[in-house]
Amino acid sequence: MIRLEHLTKHYGSFVAVDDLSLEVPRGVLYGFLGPNGAGKTTTLRIIAGILRPTKGRVFLGGDDVHDRPLSAKSRLGFIPDRPFVYDKLTGAEFLRFVAALYGQEGDAVERRISELLEVFELTAWKDELVEAYSHGMRQKLIISSALIHRPQYIVVDEPMVGLDPKAARLLKDIFRQFVHRGGTVLMSTHTLEVAEAMCDRVAIIQHGKIVAEGTVRELRAQHHAGGGDASLEELFLKLTGGAQVRDLVEVLGDGGERA
Amino acid sequence: MIQPSLWRVLEPKWRTALQKLREERSRGPGRLLILVLAASGFWLGVFGILYRILKYFRGVEDVGPLLAGKILGVVLLAFVGILVLSNVITALSSFFLSKDLDLLLSAPVDWLRLYCAKLGETLLHSSWMVALMAVPIFVAYGVVFRGGPLFVPYAVLTVAPLLVLPAVAGSALTLVLVNIFPARRTRDLLSIVALGAVGVLILLFRLIRPERLASPEGFRNLVEFIAVLRTPTSPYLPSEWAAQAVMGFLRGKIDLLPLALLWSTAGSFVVLGATLHRQLFAPGFTKAQEAAERFVRGTLWRRTVGVMLAFLPVAKREFVIKDVKLFFRDTTQWSQLILLAVLVVVYLFNIKTLPLHRGESVGFFYITLVSFLNLGLAGFVLAAIAARFVFPAVSLEGRHMWLLRSSPLDLRALLWSKYWVGTIPLLALALLLTGLTNVLLQVQPFMMALCLVTIVGLTFAIAALALGFGALFPQFETENAAQIPTSFGGLVYMMAAIAVLAAVIFCLWQGVFQYVRAVYLGRPVVIDAWMIWWFAAAAGLCAGVTAAALRAGLRRMERFEF
Numbered sequence: 001m002i003r004l005e006h007l008t009k010h011y012g013s014f015v016a017v018d019d020l021s022l023e024v025p026r027g028v029l030y031g032f033l034g035p036n037g038a039g040k041t042t043t044l045r046i047i048a049g050i051l052r053p054t055k056g057r058v059f060l061g062g063d064d065v066h067d068r069p070l071s072a073k074s075r076l077g078f079i080p081d082r083p084f085v086y087d088k089l090t091g092a093e094f095l096r097f098v099a100a101l102y103g104q105e106g107d108a109v110e111r112r113i114s115e116l117l118e119v120f121e122l123t124a125w126k127d128e129l130v131e132a133y134s135h136g137m138r139q140k141l142i143i144s145s146a147l148i149h150r151p152q153y154i155v156v157d158e159p160m161v162g163l164d165p166k167a168a169r170l171l172k173d174i175f176r177q178f179v180h181r182g183g184t185v186l187m188s189t190h191t192l193e194v195a196e197a198m199c200d201r202v203a204i205i206q207h208g209k210i211v212a213e214g215t216v217r218e219l220r221a222q223h224h225a226g227g228g229d230a231s232l233e234e235l236f237l238k239l240t241g242g243a244q245v246r247d248l249v250e251v252l253g254d255g256g257e258r259a
Numbered sequence: 260m261i262q263p264s265l266w267r268v269l270e271p272k273w274r275t276a277l278q279k280l281r282e283e284r285s286r287g288p289g290r291l292l293i294l295v296l297a298a299s300g301f302w303l304g305v306f307g308i309l310y311r312i313l314k315y316f317r318g319v320e321d322v323g324p325l326l327a328g329k330i331l332g333v334v335l336l337a338f339v340g341i342l343v344l345s346n347v348i349t350a351l352s353s354f355f356l357s358k359d360l361d362l363l364l365s366a367p368v369d370w371l372r373l374y375c376a377k378l379g380e381t382l383l384h385s386s387w388m389v390a391l392m393a394v395p396i397f398v399a400y401g402v403v404f405r406g407g408p409l410f411v412p413y414a415v416l417t418v419a420p421l422l423v424l425p426a427v428a429g430s431a432l433t434l435v436l437v438n439i440f441p442a443r444r445t446r447d448l449l450s451i452v453a454l455g456a457v458g459v460l461i462l463l464f465r466l467i468r469p470e471r472l473a474s475p476e477g478f479r480n481l482v483e484f485i486a487v488l489r490t491p492t493s494p495y496l497p498s499e500w501a502a503q504a505v506m507g508f509l510r511g512k513i514d515l516l517p518l519a520l521l522w523s524t525a526g527s528f529v530v531l532g533a534t535l536h537r538q539l540f541a542p543g544f545t546k547a548q549e550a551a552e553r554f555v556r557g558t559l560w561r562r563t564v565g566v567m568l569a570f571l572p573v574a575k576r577e578f579v580i581k582d583v584k585l586f587f588r589d590t591t592q593w594s595q596l597i598l599l600a601v602l603v604v605v606y607l608f609n610i611k612t613l614p615l616h617r618g619e620s621v622g623f624f625y626i627t628l629v630s631f632l633n634l635g636l637a638g639f640v641l642a643a644i645a646a647r648f649v650f651p652a653v654s655l656e657g658r659h660m661w662l663l664r665s666s667p668l669d670l671r672a673l674l675w676s677k678y679w680v681g682t683i684p685l686l687a688l689a690l691l692l693t694g695l696t697n698v699l700l701q702v703q704p705f706m707m708a709l710c711l712v713t714i715v716g717l718t719f720a721i722a723a724l725a726l727g728f729g730a731l732f733p734q735f736e737t738e739n740a741a742q743i744p745t746s747f748g749g750l751v752y753m754m755a756a757i758a759v760l761a762a763v764i765f766c767l768w769q770g771v772f773q774y775v776r777a778v779y780l781g782r783p784v785v786i787d788a789w790m791i792w793w794f795a796a797a798a799g800l801c802a803g804v805t806a807a808a809l810r811a812g813l814r815r816m817e818r819f820e821f
Contacts, residue, residue, distance in 0.1 A: 048665035051820050070667040078665035084658040088588040089581065100577030101666040129588070145662070 001026050002047065002153055002186055007056035009042050009208075016042040017053070018208035024186050024201075029179045031199030032188040033232075035240050039208040040188040041081060044157050047186065048078040060153055074102060077146030079156040083138035087131035091122055091141050094130060095148055102149035109148070116144040119174075120167065135162040143171065154178065154185045160194060172198055196232040206240050262369055268376040271359055283747075290747055297750055298391075306395035313403040327400070328506040334396060335498035338389050339425055340460075344453045345385035346429025347436075351445060353380045354430060354540070355437055355547040364544070374536040378529070382426035393418060397505075404509035417504045417518065420525035424497050427525075427532040434535060437543040447590035454594050458601035497521060560584055574668055578676040582652075592740055599644065603692065606640065610696045623703075627775050630702045634710050635764050637692045638717045641685060642725075642756035649681035649725035650752055651743035653816065657735030660819060670816050674726065674809060682722040689718045705774060705784070709767070709794075716801035717763060720808075721756055727808030728752035730815045759804050766797035 002024040009017040017039045024030040034040050045051045047058050049065045049072070058065040063072035085094055092113055099109040117123045120140040130138065139162045146154060154175070160168050175185050175198065189195050195202055196216055203213040212219050216232055223235060266273075283290060312330075316323035354360075354377050363373060397418075401410040436445045493499060500517035507514040560580050568576045586592050613629065656663065656673075663673060693714040697707045732748020743749065770790040777784045 045661075048661070050661055050664040052818070070669065073665060073667040076665065078661070080661045084661065086581070086585060086659060088585045093581075093584070097577050097581050098662065098666070100573045101663070101668045103573060103667070105573045105577075 001059070001061065002030075002155075002184055003059040004043070004047070005057045005059070007043065007046060007058065008054045009039075009046060009051065010054045015208055017046070020056070020205070020208065020210060022203060022210065022213070024184055026184050027179050027182050028200045029175055029185045029187065029198055031195040031202035032186060032205065033190075033192070033195055033202055033236060034188075034205035038205045038240075040205060041157055042208075043205070044078075044155050044186070044188055045080075047155050048076065049073055050078075074149070075152040077149070077151035077154045079143055079146045079154065079159060081157040081161065083135065083142045083162070085130045085133075085138055085141060088129055090127050090129055091117065091133070092126040094141060095145055098145040099148050104149055112148055116147060119170070120144055136164060136167065139163055140167055147174075152183055154183065154187075156185065156187045158189060159187060160189065160191055168194075192232045192236055202232075204236060204239050211239050262372055265372060265376050265379065268363065268368060268372055269380060272380060293751065293754075294747065297754070302395045305392070306399050309396060309399035310403060313399055317403055324404075324506065324510060327404075328502055331396075331400065331505060332496075332499050332502035335421065335501050336496060338393065339421065339496075339498045342386060342389055342422065342425035343429050343432075344456065345389075346381055346426050347433050348449055348453060349385040350377075350381045350426075350430040350433040351437070351449065353377050353384065354433065355544060360544070370537050370540065371533060374533050374540070378426060378430055378532070381430055382422060385426065385429070386422045390418070390422065400505065400509060406509050410508065413508050414505065417501050417521065420521040421497060421501050423525040424528055427528040431532050431535050434539050434543055437547055438539050447594075450591045450594045451597070454598045458598050461598075461605060462601050497524060560587075572672075575672050575676055578668075578673065579680055582676065582680045585655075589740075595647065595741070602640070603688070606636075606692065607695055607699065610699050613700075623778060624775060626700055626702055627706055627771070630697055630700050630706050630710060631764075631768070631771060633696050633700070634693065634713060634767075635760060637689065637696070637714060638721070638760040638763075639757065640692065641689050641714075641718060642721050642753060642760065644688070645681065645685060645721050645725035645756070646744040646749055646753055647741070649677075649685070649722050650729040650749055651734070651740040652677040652681060652726060653730040653812070654734040654737065654743050655740055657733060660735075664819075670813060674730075674813050674816065678722060678726055678809065681726065682718065685722055686715065686718045689714045703778075706771075709771065713763065713767060713797065716798055717760065720759055720763075720801040720804040723805040723808040723812075724756050724759065725752060727810075727812035728755065730812035733819070759800070763797045763800055766793050766800065769793040 002022075004020055004022040007017050007020040007022075008015070020039075020043060032040050032043070042051065046053050047060075047065065049069050052066060060072040060076055063075075065072045086097075089097065095113045095116065096105075096109065099105065099112070113126075114123070117126050120143065122137065122140060122144070125133065125137065130141065133141065139159075143159070146156070159171055159175075163171065172194070175187070179185055179200070187195075187199070199216075201213070201215055202219070203210050204219075205211065212223065212235075214222065216235075219232075219235055223238060313327055316327045319326075357377075363376075397410075397414045400406065401414070406413075433445070433449075436449070439445075440448060497520075500520045503514065504517040504521070507517070560583055564580050564583055565576065568579055571579075610633065663670075690711065693710050694707075697710055702710075728748055728751060729743075732746065732751065734743045734746050734748070737743055737746075744752075770793040773787075773790055774784055776782075
């Protein structure tokens with residue numbers, strides 16, 4: 001279970017996360033939605049122990065991430081939105097290094113590395129320096145690294161960015177199987193189709209606060225969107241105030257040749 | 260179609276620079292004050308030394324002004340050499356690897372504007388330090404030879420084309436190299452070649468032993484000496500034209516030919532550079548996008564460092580192996596070891612050529628004094644090396660901190676790994692430098708033991724200071740490790756390291772002076788409470804600084820936010 005209690009984060013006078021409480025039960029794939037700058041990435045980075053909250057607590061299982069960080073983090077796999085990896089390590093070396101950070105080594109790790117590289121079709125690149133990898137390949141390597149120690153919780157920020165359709169489909173299957181086996185996933189995404197198709201529950205966040213929470217069906221019922229069968233996109237736009245779309249013709253111009 | 264102005268093309272760059280300045284200003288006057296003090300101290304130092312030399316020359320008839328002109332020619336030639344190397348490396352980033360290139364090349368900006376904008380950027384980036392360095396030098400010439408207020412614009416008019424020429428030449432050389440090798444390979448190649456060239460120059464300069472000119476036997480060739488001084492080094496060197504122009508003005512014989520040569524050559528260089536750019540930039544840029552294919556097995560470090568560190572927990576061991584691999588796979592990092600090796604050889608050569616053991620026996624006092632000063636100098640060298648290799652260690656983890664902070668890695672283990680990866684090579688170098696120099700100086704066993712123990716203590720303290728200050732003043736956005744020590748934090752670290760060095764030397768001198776006096780007066784050396792107290796104070800200082808610096812670094816790292 002991932003639990004956030006009154007989580008607040010200030011950057012100077014700017015409130016990025018505002019008294020946010022949330023509980024993601026075991027075996028659930030939870031979607032974290034919101035417009036740009038809503039506070040999703042900040043929240044996920046606090047859960048991963050990268051940022052310290054101004055107020056509030058984060059629990060992974062029974063462990064407070066900031067009071068018992070080593071115990072909490074040993075069960076977590078974090079996938080960031082930007083794939084910064086050591087350029088001068090090879091893919092296999094990077095995975096070996098990450099396994100070591102979780103205290104794992106030996107033949108079991110070597111087998112796990114081969115298995116993950118095979119699944120993500122990176123085997124041919126395993127001895128190539130990461131500096132030669134494309135954005136998508138780096139993203140796949142980072143996803144592999146988050147899985148290498150067999151975590152119980154996965155916190156993932158925009159997982160589909162940069163992935164080809166095949167890898168995106170693979171990731172969806174991995175996450176579904178992961179929660180089916182009792183794992184917990186908290187995923188932020190802008191791709192509402194993905195959220196609608198994959199997530200058991202979603203929370204919509206704006207200005208650092210949760211403005212709606214539940215299954216997609218519950219949200220539709222709560223907010224009477226589109227007569228009860230609205231898409232998640234319509235619901236999202238209604239809740240986040242993005243429905244006032246500007247006159248596109250004015251923005252795009254006529255698109256034709258100028259006289 | 261109307262083309263954007265150069266100012267507009269370079270807008271992201273200068274706006275970023277302005278923003279950085281604003282950020283610096285918002286951090287309070289303390290940083291600015293330290294920077295101003297350090298810069299003024301440096302300028303005054305250069306000015307003071309040159310002023311004394313030039314004033315002396317001015318008093319010597321005939322030879323004096325000639326020698327002053329010759330020195331200016333040599334200094335300007337050295338500047339041009341440094342500038343060409345610096346421009347070659349900078350041009351690679353600004354013309355081929357810069358992040359704004361995709362935007363500029365996809366916009367309807369014509370090739371000439373792009374060339375001029377990028378040439379300007381290269382020139383500024385690679386020349387600002389040399390230009391600042393030139394200020395006290397020209398001020399000293401202006402003051403000693405009474406150049407008057409008009410000398411200021413005249414000097415600017417002379418130096419400006421001297422900055423343009425290496426920028427064009429460097430950019431053109433890079434353009435050709437990128438068309439032959441992939442850009443990333445070119446960068447590797449250039450860093451080795453550039454540092455190798457600097458190393459060889461330093462070595463050659465030192466091995467010809469210029470100090471011999473100052474010894475009495477050097478005056479035998481005075482007539483030849485004057486004859487050599489009167490002839491220009493090479494009539495084709497722009498640095499020589501600049502020296503002639505400046506000395507002509509200062510001696511009241513203004514000759515416009517050197518100035519005309521400088522400006523016309525600079526102008527024609529820009530035209531030729533632009534033509535070359537038009538022909539070679541597009542294929543070169545395409546080639547620059549190719550990554551060098553590098554398959555690596557990486558078993559060497561696992562079988563050596565990995566086996567040696569088998570007793571460590573896996574996280575610490577892998578962290579050390581990772582740091583060692585990253586260092587040796589990055590050419591821009593390890594190539595600096597070439598320069599370091601040359602400097603060590605020069606250092607030892609200097610000690611060897613000291614006139615201490617020639618003919619009659621030299622006083623015991625002088626040998627002990629030199630050995631003691633050598634300890635301070637070795638400490639300073641170690642501090643400078645730590646600034647380059649240990650200080651950037653935390654900054655270089657910046658982009659990867661998401662991984663380290665989200666994993667169950669204890670930050671103490673990270674700091675521990677960084678500390679030992681930096682300290683052990685530094686310690687080996689420290690012992691080598693101090694031990695060998697003391698052998699060359701033929702010091703007494705007491706001094707040898709004292710120097711070795713002290714340098715060990717100093718190395719621990721200096722490495723801890725470098726790491727601690729590196730964490731207190733991190734540069735997470737800088738990808739080039741070589742630029743990190745030149746930041747404000749690097750300056751503060753160097754000042755702190757020198758202060759610690761001075762304090763340790765002061766403590767030790769109290770004890771050593773008693774030893775020297777005893778030996779000098781032929782009395783037995785007694786190690787009494789006074790000596791022990793001061794040696795303990797020095798040891799305590801080293802231990803205290805080590806602990807405090809590492810602790811401060813750890814505290815700061817725990818508060819890092821990404």
